[in-house]
Amino acid sequence: MLVNWEGIRAFFQTVKRPRTLLPHVKFPSFTNVPVGISSHLSNAYCRPVDIRGIVLDKDDCITVPNKNEIPNENLEKLRELQKKFGKSHILLVSNSIGSKKQDPTGEDAAHFEARWEIPVLRHSKLKPLCEQEVWDYFQRSTQIQHPSQLLFIGDRLLTDSTMANRMGAWSLWLYVGVQENSSWMNKLEGKLYQTFQPMGPILPQMNEKDK
Ligand SMILES: [Mg+2]
Numbered sequence: 522m523l524v525n526w527e528g529i530r531a532f533f534q535t536v537k538r539p540r541t542l543l544p545h546v547k548f549p550s551f552t553n554v555p556v557g558i559s560s561h562l563s564n565a566y567c568r569p570v571d572i573r574g575i576v577l578d579k580d581d582c583i584t585v586p587n588k589n590e591i592p593n594e595n596l597e598k599l600r601e602l603q604k605k606f607g608k609s610h611i612l613l614v615s616n617s618i619g620s621k622k623q624d625p626t627g628e629d630a631a632h633f634e635a636r637w638e639i640p641v642l643r644h645s646k647l648k649p650l651c652e653q654e655v656w657d658y659f660q661r662s663t664q665i666q667h668p669s670q671l672l673f674i675g676d677r678l679l680t681d682s683t684m685a686n687r688m689g690a691w692s693l694w695l696y697v698g699v700q701e702n703s704s705w706m707n708k709l710e711g712k713l714y715q716t717f718q719p720m721g722p723i724l725p726q727m728n729e730k731d732k
Pocket residue numbers: 578579580581582675676677
C-alpha cells in the first residue's frame with residue numbers, strides 16, 4: 522500500500538484550517554457530473570463561474586482503484602466533457618499512474634493516455650502537493666489564465682478537494698465513486714465533511730474585487 526507521507530503532512534496543515542478540505546459541490550458518481558457545471562456552481566454560489574479546465578482523478582472516480590479499465594458509462598461522460606471543454610483541457614492527475622513514486626518510468630501513464638485519449642500528468646510530488654505541476658501543465662497547454670477557471674473532480678477530500686482549495690480552484694467531490702463499499706478512509710472523510718461542512722467552503726477568488 523502506498524503511504525502518502527506528503528499527504529499526511531498536508532493533512533495536519535488542513536487540521537489547522539479545516540475548510541481547506543471542503544468541496545464546493547458533491548455528486549455520488551462521475552456519471553452525475555453536469556456538463557454545464559459552470560452554471561450549476563454559479564447558481565449554487567450566486568456569482569459568475571467560468572470553468573475552462575478539469576483536473577480529473579482516476580482511482581475510484583473513473584476506474585476501479587488500481588485498474589486501468591474505464592467502464593462504458595464513465596467513458597461516455599468523459600467524452601461528453603472532452604467535447605465541451607476540449608481534450609487538452611481535461612487533465613488526469615493520479616497518485617498511482619503518472620506519479621514518480623508509483624510509476625517512475627511513466628510507462629503506465631503513457632499506456633493510459635494512448636488507450637483512452639486523455640493527457641496524464643507526470644508529477645514528482647503526490648496530491649495534494651503537486652499544484653505547481655498541475656498549473657504548469659495548464660499554462661503550457663491551454664489559454665487558461667487563473668486557477669478559478671479550474672474544477673477538480675475526485676473522490677478524496679484530503680487529496681483532490683484539498684489540492685483544489687490550496688490552488689484557489691473549484692472542487693467537486695464524488696462521495697460514492699466507482700465502488701459502493703466504503704473504506705475506512707471514505708468513512709473518515711464522510712465524518713470530516715459532516716463536521717466541517719457548516720463552516721462553508723473557501724470560495725475561489727477570481728480577482729481583488731471578488732474578495
Ligand atoms: Mg481517487
